[in-house]
Amino acid sequence: MKRVLFVCLGNICRSPMAEAVFRNLVEQEGLATQIKVDSAGTGDWHLGKPPHAGTRRLLDNRGIGYDGMKARQVSTDDYEQFDYIICMDSQNEQDVKKWLPKQQRIQATTMKFMDLLPERGFTDVPDPYYTDNFDEVYELVESGCKRLLLKVKSELAA
Template identity: 70%
Template sequence: MKKVLFVCLGNICRSPMAEAAFRHLLEREGWSDKITVDSAGTGDWHLGKPPHEGTRKLLDHHGIGYSGMLARQVCERDFFSFDYIVCMDSQNQLDVMKWLPKQITKKAEVFKFMDLLPERGFADVPDPYYSGNFEEVYELVEAGCLRLLEKIKADLSS
């Protein structure tokens, strides 16, 4: 069983959108028994809150469930529990690496979401909390989740 953690700033917009979209993809492709998914934030402002209204509306529009999803913060044990920690932007990645225990070897591969889509020309997934452009983020998330599944399949076969 492989485990994926998506990380953004507050865990209410980008990372829960990616979590829900990736879970939906896994169910559709018959991989939900091989890969689990979660999301977290680097900040603690929204702990225990559901995804942002814009994220919920967009997921509803695409028929993607998000029931029971509540914001949580990244923690040290995530480095040992997850195989992939996928950060939505450069600052998230820097902040995540601050949680990495210094004396212990991590299990997780930590990388930026947009590393999966280099041809798009974005370094980071834009934050719709500030831009309001949830559809643009969803388009990136949908494409990136397909690539992530391809990556995990390749990693499992090697």
């Protein structure tokens, strides 16, 4: 079993989009029993709220489900429960690492999402909450999630 957590600031735009896209890819590959997927935010402004309307619109247009997804905040338990903590931007990564006890850093691989797509030249996934460019974010998320799935599948096969 591999466990993946996507993290952004408020857990309503980027990380739930990544969660839904990655979960959809995992299900298409028949790996839902082997790969657990979730998302969380570093902030607490949107706790309990569904994904942003822009994220929902894009997912609806592509037939990708997000039923039951509600914003939550990263917790220290996440560091023990997930193999990968994938942060959507540099600030999210800094916050996650600041909160992560040193002994737990060994258990979870923490990385930036754009580390999956180094050829793109972006350090961070732009936040559509501020840019309103959900299409750009979706394209990055879809490409990165496909690459992540290849990585996770190879680890499962090893």
